[in-house]
Amino acid sequence: MYDNFFNKITTINYIIYARLSKEEQGKSKEDQSRSIKNQIIMCKNYIEEEKNIYVDCLFTEVAILKDDGISGTTFDREDFQKLVSLIEQKKANMVITKDLSRLGRDHIQTDDYIEKWFPEHNVRYVSIMENIDTYVDSVSNEIAPIINWSNENFARQTSKKIKKTFKNYREVGKWTGGEPPLGYKIDPQNKYHLVIEPKGKEVVERIFKLALENNSLDKIAKILTNDKVPIPSVIKKSKRKSLSEHWSSQSIKNILKNEIYTGNMVQGKTTRLNHKSKKIIYLPKQQWNIIQNTHEAIVDKQTFDSVQLIFKSNKNKTIKSYDYLLKGLIKCHECNHAIGIQHYKNRSKNYTICSFYRKYGNKMNVCTAHRFSYEEIEKLVLKSIKKNCLKFVDKNALIQKLNKRDYASNQVFKLKEKVEKGLKEIAKLNNQLDNIYEDKLNDIISIEQFKNFIKIKKNEIEYEESQLKRYNDELKKIIEASKENFDVNKIVDDFINFSKPNKLLIVKLIDKIFLNQNGTIDIYYKIKPPHY
Ligand SMILES: [Zn+2]
Numbered sequence: 001m002y003d004n005f006f007n008k009i010t011t012i013n014y015i016i017y018a019r020l021s022k023e024e025q026g027k028s029k030e031d032q033s034r035s036i037k038n039q040i041i042m043c044k045n046y047i048e049e050e051k052n053i054y055v056d057c058l059f060t061e062v063a064i065l066k067d068d069g070i071s072g073t074t075f076d077r078e079d080f081q082k083l084v085s086l087i088e089q090k091k092a093n094m095v096i097t098k099d100l101s102r103l104g105r106d107h108i109q110t111d112d113y114i115e116k117w118f119p120e121h122n123v124r125y126v127s128i129m130e131n132i133d134t135y136v137d138s139v140s141n142e143i144a145p146i147i148n149w150s151n152e153n154f155a156r157q158t159s160k161k162i163k164k165t166f167k168n169y170r171e172v173g174k175w176t177g178g179e180p181p182l183g184y185k186i187d188p189q190n191k192y193h194l195v196i197e198p199k200g201k202e203v204v205e206r207i208f209k210l211a212l213e214n215n216s217l218d219k220i221a222k223i224l225t226n227d228k229v230p231i232p233s234v235i236k237k238s239k240r241k242s243l244s245e246h247w248s249s250q251s252i253k254n255i256l257k258n259e260i261y262t263g264n265m266v267q268g269k270t271t272r273l274n275h276k277s278k279k280i281i282y283l284p285k286q287q288w289n290i291i292q293n294t295h296e297a298i299v300d301k302q303t304f305d306s307v308q309l310i311f312k313s314n315k316n317k318t319i320k321s322y323d324y325l326l327k328g329l330i331k332c333h334e335c336n337h338a339i340g341i342q343h344y345k346n347r348s349k350n351y352t353i354c355s356f357y358r359k360y361g362n363k364m365n366v367c368t369a370h371r372f373s374y375e376e377i378e379k380l381v382l383k384s385i386k387k388n389c390l391k392f393v394d395k396n397a398l399i400q401k402l403n404k405r406d407y408a409s410n411q412v413f414k415l416k417e418k419v420e421k422g423l424k425e426i427a428k429l430n431n432q433l434d435n436i437y438e439d440k441l442n443d444i445i446s447i448e449q450f451k452n453f454i455k456i457k458k459n460e461i462e463y464e465e466s467q468l469k470r471y472n473d474e475l476k477k478i479i480e481a482s483k484e485n486f487d488v489n490k491i492v493d494d495f496i497n498f499s500k501p502n503k504l505l506i507v508k509l510i511d512k513i514f515l516n517q518n519g520t521i522d523i524y525y526k527i528k529p530p531h532y
Pocket of ligand 1: 332333334335336337354355356357367368370
């Protein structure tokens with residue numbers, strides 16, 4: 001069984017609520033108590049049946065509450081208020097009554113509880129007689145007996161219809177959101193399709209690049225703010241103005257985690273309980289609508305995956321603004337909990353600490369501090385990587401590979417192709433020109449036709465030649481630029497000597513590091529070095 005947030009529930013804490021209805025209040029004391037008793041028995045039987053349906057759930061009775069002699073038109077009943085407070089304290093996640101009128105007679109307020117208050121508090125409400133069960137489907141549940149039939153019903157139906165249409169669109173990868181994410185705009189020719197918005201695209205590319213270089217979210221936000229890069233709402237000329245002009249780490253995170261930048265349409269991440277509730281619910285990833293290749297990508301899949309890998313390893317971070325190379329990778333050998341890194345402002349050193357010890361060590365005498373210089377441990381790990389992995393790297397093979405994958409050389413290749421094609425085209429046009437002269441000489445065409453053909457062909461040749469010049473200029477530029485910036489040898493040397501250790505490489509190489517209480521470490525590699 002699942003709650004409204006689609007988390008699996010294994011414990012159901014239920015409240016049985018009984019109330020005397022108006023007619024019964026006039027009856028004898030005996031009749032009244034029998035009525036209450038009957039209501040409770042019915043509810044209990046219902047729970048017994050539930051236990052057979054949800055066998056892996058543990059059912060616990062939190063309370064049996066009853067209000068007698070108090071009108072159902074007010075919710076100011078003693079036990080009903082108890083019910084409210086138990087739910088607010090998160091002590092119960094299910095409420096059961098015999099029928100709706102037990103809950104209340106004021107249908108607007110009752111409605112409110114069923115459609116809004118209970119769902120928002122993650123409470124399942126069951127009314128046995130009307131067969132109402134808010135768990136079954138919070139939207140489609142027809143609670144006819146208490147619906148305010150006029151506007152309410154209309155709003156509900158419309159909301160359902162719109163929801164359905166949007167759902168259909170999302171399933172085929174049509175954009176149904178409002179404002180597209182930074183870097184995209186709505187295609188002027190098709191409002192369900194996204195196209196690149198160049199200014200935003202540039203910023204998105206830069207953010208991914210900074211993340212790959214292992215800058216923390218905070219740091220990326222700072223860099224962009226310092227460089228006076230406008231925030232997304234400004235770039236997008238959004239109607240909703242942001243108060244701050246500073247980039248926040250949250251908006252950086254949203255961008256870096258958004259798969260939409262790989263060209264896949266990702267929608268349906270959130271939902272609302274129903275048309276009345278404003279509360280947004282985040283759905284688990286299995287329920288999102290992800291359609292591949294619906295629009296042009298801004299980052300390639302490999303870059304995106306690498307950034308997600310860095311995210312994963314940074315999950316157990318202890319101090320936000322400091323980014324440690326080994327953050328999230330070290331575990332306590334003794335108790336298997338994460339090893340945190342403590343930073344002291346007035347000291348230059350950072351220290352490791354077992355997070356389990358830090359939390360419970362004093363109170364419960366668990367584990368030991370595992371307090372060592374973080375810098376020393378980092379040194380040990382880097383040394384081990386160098387020794388165990390990098391010495392097996394074939395430098396020449398690496399250089400060759402890098403050269404092939406080099407973006408610049410790829411561009412050069414493409415341009416050279418274009419130049420060749422252009423030269424062929426010009427030769428062809430010149431040939432045609434010769435033919436036209438011949439035709440003129442043989443009186444096959446008139447002087448008018450001749451003049452016309454010449455004009456057309458000369459224009460075409462002129463165009464091709466100008467293109468050719470453009471390609472050659474570009475080619476020259478790229479070759480010169482790559483001479484300055486791209487020294488494959490140096491990059492490979494840096495890599496092999498690990499002089500610029502980077503988080504991504506470490507995450508790819510190392511699964512986890514165990515820190516022993518005597519200060520030694522055990523490193524578990526994801527890849528095994530070859531044996532000789
Ligand atoms: Zn420990």
